[in-house]
Amino acid sequence: xxxxxxxxxxxxxxxxxxxxxxxxxxxxxxxxxxxxxxxxxxxxxxxxxxxxxxxxxxxxxxxxxxxxxxxxxxxxxxxxxxxxxxxxxxxxxxxxxxxxxxxxxxxxxxxxxxxxxxxxxxxxxxxxxxxxxxxxxxxxxxxxxxxxxxxxxxxxxxxxxxxx
Numbered sequence: 001x002x003x004x005x006x007x008x009x010x011x012x013x014x015x016x017x018x019x020x021x022x023x024x025x026x027x028x029x030x031x032x033x034x035x036x037x038x039x040x041x042x043x044x045x046x047x048x049x050x051x052x053x054x055x056x057x058x059x060x061x062x063x064x065x066x067x068x069x070x071x072x073x074x075x076x077x078x079x080x081x082x083x084x085x086x087x088x089x090x091x092x093x094x095x096x097x098x099x100x101x102x103x104x105x106x107x108x109x110x111x112x113x114x115x116x117x118x119x120x121x122x123x124x125x126x127x128x129x130x131x132x133x134x135x136x137x138x139x140x141x142x143x144x145x146x147x148x149x150x151x152x153x154x155x156x157x158x159x160x161x162x163x164x
Contacts, residue, residue: 022078027128030068032085036128041156042138045073045123047081047102047116051143054125054153055108057099060092061133067092069129071100073114076121082114084128092134105143127155 027036046052056071068091070084082088090098090111102123104113127136138153 022074022080023124023126025078025080027126028072028083028085030070030084030089030128030130034068034089034130036068036070036084036130037132038126038158039129039132039134040127040136041124041158042126042153043122043124044153045102045125045138046140047073047114047123048121051103052140053101053103053105053113053143054123054138055099055101055105055110055141056125056127056136056138057097058092058127058129058134058136059097060094060131061135062092062094062131064094065131066094067129067131067134069098069100069127069134071114072126072128073102073116074124074126076123081116081123088112088114101141103143105141107141107143 023041027038030036045054058069060067068089070089072084073081075081090100092098098111101110101113102116136155138155140151
């Protein structure tokens with residue numbers, strides 16, 4: 001009797017635990033105090049054991065002011081894998097380009113590398129920024145610098161896919 005009650009209690013706790021919504025969550029404050037917009041999303045993101053990293057590059061279209069941008073990475077079940085409230089926020093001056101990678105690579109010089117764990121899991125990510133005046137691209141590269149992979153990932157406006 002006690003064992004079945006304990007199992008039922010644990011099952012209720014597990015079912016009551018909040019599920020990560022990932023891309024659909026409200027954007028966190030950048031550096032803990034700056035409001036951000038969810039500008040772009042991508043799926044097919046990798047940070048994996050065979051050395052593939054995802055790099056996101058963004059160019060500011062602002063005319064006179066800097067903007068802040070960050071890439072928030074999510075696991076298969078929607079949980080955030082990095083914390084943009086404490087690290088990984090990059091300043092982009094007007095007209096300039098910066099990049100954020102899931103891992104540090106020798107092939108590409110990222111402005112910031114999130115240092116995600118090398119996990120064999122397909123992830124998703126979103127670009128957060130203080131302005132929507134930016135263009136972004138995402139691609140996969142090999143961590144060790146071997147230029148055999150450079151696959152471009154589709155980048156979607158917020159959570160809208162073509163045809164929606």
